[in-house]
């Protein structure tokens with residue numbers, strides 16, 4: 001790999017006696033989108049703030065572009081940042097908001113104008129350049145914040161939960177938009193999120209954190225198809241965990257479990273266990289059935305389509321067989337429980 005855009009070397013952060021980030025080592029690849037993913041309190045924001053220079057690591061080094069940046073103040077790191085709250089200047093026009101960092105850097109007026117126009121076009125807001133932030137929707141304000149961060153041509157673009165204040169539909173739309181902008185500009189982006197779907201959809205590389213440590217890194221498909229622990233699997237929505245004789249702990253997604261019927265999948269390396277239906281939840285095109293297989297609770301997602309519509313409706317108490325094909329059974333290494341910090 002060429003020189004990483006940024007690197008954490010044995011980086012820790014203590015808040016009093018609590019260890020928020022515990023000796024992490026991480027390389028951020030140039031020109032890629034890396035997400036820091038994990039539940040609330042796992043240390044994502046603390047890591048990003050150390051990368052940005054707003055927080056000094058208690059131990060370790062932050063390397064940016066191959067040089068030690070641990071002691072560099074934020075303004076010397078040439079980074080663009082977008083937060084959950086857009087933090088636009090209310091009294092400035094959209095164009096002046098986007099051009100703010102350029103003015104600070106004494107970029108000549110003509111070039112400033114061109115870059116403002118280019119960045120606003122990139123986020124589809126060229127026509128609103130003269131408006132004030134309060135005359136824009138939340139999604140539009142977030143786009144302005146993005147344009148402002150990109151305008152300075154940062155070495156790294158850091159995004160801290162940038163989509164979490166947007167409604168569900170806009171959030172999905174903005175994921176694709178950030179991805180497109182990243183591809184067009186070739187920027188190195190580090191995104192903090194607690195949303196696994198967002199991370200899976202947007203990342204080149206995912207970093208799953210837990211209690212201040214890195215639990216797994218890899219491409220979305222690597223992490224998704226081979227979670228390194230029960231914690232990662234759980235976080236990615238694998239709901240069924242069971243001990244299989246000779247195979248140890250495995251997990252199977254609800255949509256990969258089938259209720260035995262004439263067309264159910266069953267192969268030699270697969271699963272086939274008797275169970276009893278305990279509840280049925282209707283979810284539009286899907287039904288989530290909870291079944292009890294000799295004391296193990298399993299969730300089975302049944303997709304209602306033209307083939308399954310004819311299946312008889314199941315009710316609590318009905319006996320069933322639960323099957324899965326061997327390829328859908330994911331083996332999990334023994335989980336490492338973090339020591340109490």
Ligand SMILES: Nc1ncnc2c1ncn2[C@@H]1O[C@H](COP(=O)(O)OP(=O)(O)OP(=O)(O)O)[C@@H](O)[C@H]1O
Nearest residue numbers: 015019020038039040041042043044045046047194
């Ligand atoms: N200023 C602070 N003082 C004391 N403890 C803090 C401070 N900031 C964060 N922490 C603690 O450090 C740990 C990591 O926090 P951090 O904000 O990095 O987590 P996070 O993964 O970004 O969570 P969230 O998604 O909720 O923002 C948490 O236990 C948190 O309570």
